[in-house]
Amino acid sequence: MNNTSFRDFxxxxxxxxxxxxxxxxxxxxxxxxxxxxxxxxxxxIENGKCNFKEGNxxxxxxxxxxxxEVLIAIxxxxxxxxxxxxxxxxxxxxxxxxxxxxxxLFKRG
Numbered sequence: 001m002n003n004t005s006f007r008d009f010x011x012x013x014x015x016x017x018x019x020x021x022x023x024x025x026x027x028x029x030x031x032x033x034x035x036x037x038x039x040x041x042x043x044x045i046e047n048g049k050c051n052f053k054e055g056n057x058x059x060x061x062x063x064x065x066x067x068x069e070v071l072i073a074i075x076x077x078x079x080x081x082x083x084x085x086x087x088x089x090x091x092x093x094x095x096x097x098x099x100x101x102x103x104x105l106f107k108r109g
Contacts, residue, residue, distance in 0.1 A: 006031075006036075007041060010031055010043065013050075013052075013075070013106045017105060017106055018105060019049070019050075021104040022105055027095075028043070028045070028059070029061065029098065030057050031064050032056075032064070033066070034066065034068070035067030035070070037068035039068070040055055041053065041054055041055075042055070042060060044057070061098050062093070062096070062098045062099055063094055064091075065090060066084070066090030067090075070084055074090075
């Protein structure tokens with residue numbers, strides 16, 4: 001099992017960001033975690049950079065809501081994101097196209 005905290009997981013996403021995949025994308029990805037490690041964090045993408053922020057973004061492009069353990073399992077490939085969504089394990093609000101593109105934007109570390 002992965003010992004990375006949910007906060008560290010989101011910080012690492014920013015570190016594993018691929019500016020070439022983003023191109024001219026301007027977006028904000030909000031994570032609202034419940035479960036073992038509740039917390040609100042977001043990533044802001046602009047000018048080929050991805051910045052980690054704590055709290056809630058004013059108007060996120062996409063918001064992903066769910067238990068921290070589910071979000072981490074999806075990021076590590078232990079759980080399929082589409083299946084988790086279909087099974088009601090997480091909720092998504094906003095631009096689903098950005099959600100689909102996240103695999104390209106963030107390389108698994």
